[in-house]
Amino acid sequence: MRDPALAPPAVPPLTGGLADSLFETAARTPALPMLARRRAPSSARWDEVTAVEFRDQVVAVAKGLIASGISPGDRVAILARTRYEWTVFSYALWTVGAEVVPVYPTSSRDQVEWILRDAGCVGVLVEDEQSVMTVGSVCASLPALRHVWQLDAGALDTLAERGAFLPFATVDSMRRIVLPDSTAVVAYTSGTSGRALGCALSHRGLAGPCDTLLAGWGHTVAPPGEQGAVLAFLPFSHVYGLMIQSLCVRGGLLMAHEPAMTGEALSSALCSFRPTYLYAVPSVLEKIYKNFLRAAQQAGRGALFERAAGTARDFAAALERRRLGRGPGPGLDLRLQHALYERTVYRRLRDALGGRVGRATSGGSPLSRELSLFYEGIGVYVHDGYGLTETSGGLTMQPWGREKSGTVGQVLPGMEIRVADDGEILVRGPSLFQGYIGDEAATRGVMRGGWLATGDLGHLDDENYLAITGRKKDIIITSGGKSVAPAALEQRLRMHPLIHQAVVVGDNRPCVGALITLDPEYLAHWRAALALPGDAPAREAREENALGEEIARAVAAANSAVSRSESIRVFRVLPDPFDVAGGLLTPSMKLRRDEIVRTYSLEIDAMYEARSHRRPERPPSREPAGWEDSDNVFLR
Missing domain, CATH: 3.30.300.30 (ANL, C-terminal domain)
Known part of the structure; x- marks a missing residue:
């Protein structure tokens, strides 16, 4: 069972919607920087947006949505990359009680048509002219669609102008009637086989894991006395990206956006924004490792890097044995080798991540133990977690001070996990989705007496750490x-x-x-x-x-x-x-x-x-x- 001493404190129950935390922060600490915007697409300068400025922009867009006829329960899609306007627009929708339908910007014409029609979207926010053409080509089959807004054509400013005549009280009154169990997001599954299914996620379901993580692990985001800073680059179209956004807003962390997923763009953003905490998926962490190795080889230091990487893994494994009570920790020789590589190698590797990252989280799929040990050994511990769209994101996390590489940690408080006889992972708890919209048969197909059949295979060890071994259908x-x-x-x-x-x-x-x-x-x-x-x-x-x-x-x-x-x-x-x-x-x-x-x-x-x-x-x-x-x- 989980050690009660290691469990995070209980979090107060949600009483409203996701937008409430922004309004509360703006009232409590109006000058707190919450967002950072690049001055230009390729600029290394970031301008901070305070809590009150962020709230006022959300209110202005929310007024425009009301003036455009958007009502509580209406579904509005966002077809755009991870950028500043995505966050403003989504919080404006939640402020008026509307439901966000994220759509991957790389989606095909048929996928866009399916999602907009299946969700019954009344509006869609797109990024550029190409996306406008994609939506326009399928409009004939979308009778519910009334609005197409284009970000690059100044959509948010246009909405703000349209609703400028409305008083603040109109927006605030609509925000206050949003209930925790109202649907906040209809997130479509990746669709590795068959049609994508729309998972209805409530405000409570999305907020719960975030609040639990902030209560138990919020102190790891930055050194004591510093505000945490996070670079959001994963797609907000995925529940993991949505979690990052909610964590930052609910936790008062400074969040910047990087829409391009190329190595060059990500490297530039990391070095200029200098986050204190890194959120990623295994493929990104693998790519960063390979870039480290290639750069060292090109500089004629490939052998040095490989020796340093081996020492990092050995050092981290020794640290792990000590914190789990299975060994004394690194010996003198290993500590000396690690200290040498800290001066010559590890510090430079951390500088490539901006120089301030001390911890990270990996999600989306399991991270290999070897890679986890490497990052811990160079001074960036990676918490490997687990979650699904149907669980509103995070389901497990490494217990603070008892982290075990090669696993995805232990189940978060309030949630339950068990492993069926065939190895399938089953979960239940308050963060489970509300069902697949318009498909009760599919919902019944994954629910077993209140337990969600995840389709993932894994096992729990004798300390209740979960290890993921694959997908049942694979x-x-x-x-x-x-x-x-x-x-x-x-x-x-x-x-x-x-x-x-x-x-x-x-x-x-x-x-x-x-x-x-x-x-x-x-x-x-x-x-x-x-x-x-x-x-x-x-x-x-x-x-x-x-x-x-x-x-x-x-x-x-x-x-x-x-x-x-x-x-x-x-x-x-x-x-x-x-x-x-x-x-x-x-x-x-x-x-x-x-x-x-x-x-x-x-x-x-x-x-x-x-x-x-x-x-x-x-x-x-x-x-x-x-x-x-x-x-x-x-x-x-």
Whole structure:
């Protein structure tokens, strides 16, 4: 059971809506900086927006919404990247009791049409002219849609002008009638299979996990006496991004926005804004690690970085054993090595994150233990948490002072978790969604006597730490009857700097295989460092052979963590990465496995066909020859 001494204090129950916390902060500490805006898209200067200024902008937009006929319970979509106006507009909607319907800006025309029609949206806020054209092309099938506002055309200013005649009291009276159990957000699931479903999330459901996290972990966001600062760059279209926004506003943290998800844009924003706390997903943390490694290799310090990374992991593992009561902590030699690398390596790595980040949170999918230990070892502990759209976000967190890498922590107070006999994680509590809108059958399909069947697989250890092992529907069953969870293998493959994405396949096949895409930036660096002699054709052939050998080593390293029957026997490197535009990733960057298998069915068939024609030499055995006992053979 959870140690009561480690549990965060109880939080007062919510009495109104999400917008109330903004109005309360503005009344209590009007000069508190709450938002930061770039002076220009590429500027390194950020202007702070105080609580009272933020509230006044929200009120001005809320007046415009009222004047436009937006009423409590109306659904309004936001089709835009993570930017300042997203926050202002969403809080204006919540102020008047309307419901926010987030839409990924990368969504296709069909996806936009489906969400706007399924939710019955009366309005949509878009970012640019391209989005206006997308919405315009489907308007004929959206009889409820009355308003299309464009941010880049000054939509918020136009709304403010339209409602300028209304008194503040009109807005305030509408805010005060919003109830905690009113729907605040209709968040559409990623749709890894089938149509996306709209999850109705209440004000109470969204606020609860945020308030619990602030009560128990708010002191970790910044050093004592400093205001926490958070850079929001994850999509607000995802419940994790919405959590970040609510945490910042409810906790009085300074929040800045970075709409571009490119490495260059994120690096620039981190260095100029200098957050104290980092929120990310594993793919971002993996990319940052690979960028560290590539930069060190380009500077001729690759070996130094790898030694420093190993020391960081060893140091963090020793710290973990001590805080869990399983060891004395780092020994003298390890402390000396760590202190040396702190001066020469770790401090520079933290500077690349802005120089003030001391802790971070990872969500969306499990973070590998190796990566978690690396970040803790360089001085940035990463809390790996777990949650779903249907749970309004956060469900678990690492207990303060008892963190355990490789797990997603323990369940938050007020929520319950149990693991079914088949390994599926079941949850219940006040943060559960209100149901899938317009689809009672789908809602009943995931509810089991008050428990939500998450579709995720995992296990609880003897201290009630939860470890996620994969998705139930992703389990691969080979033709020999072996069940394989692909997530762990894919995670280990992605740790190799050359590998960008990996999809493990093998359903009804004789053995496990993998489709692999390469990181283009690191591949260019790797090729430049290889510098093979000879004419172009010969050099290219040797380069391809070297690349095959390098990927084969990565596969072998991943296989070292699983049994022989679960190991990857064949693989193929694909020429192009999986992306959202091609329909192979969800907007939240998760793999669409079924679609990937369909798209690359010919390559998968060829991979196994080539493998079946190989007859590797092996020592005599009394066992009959077969796929499960043959030597590893890799195909590129």
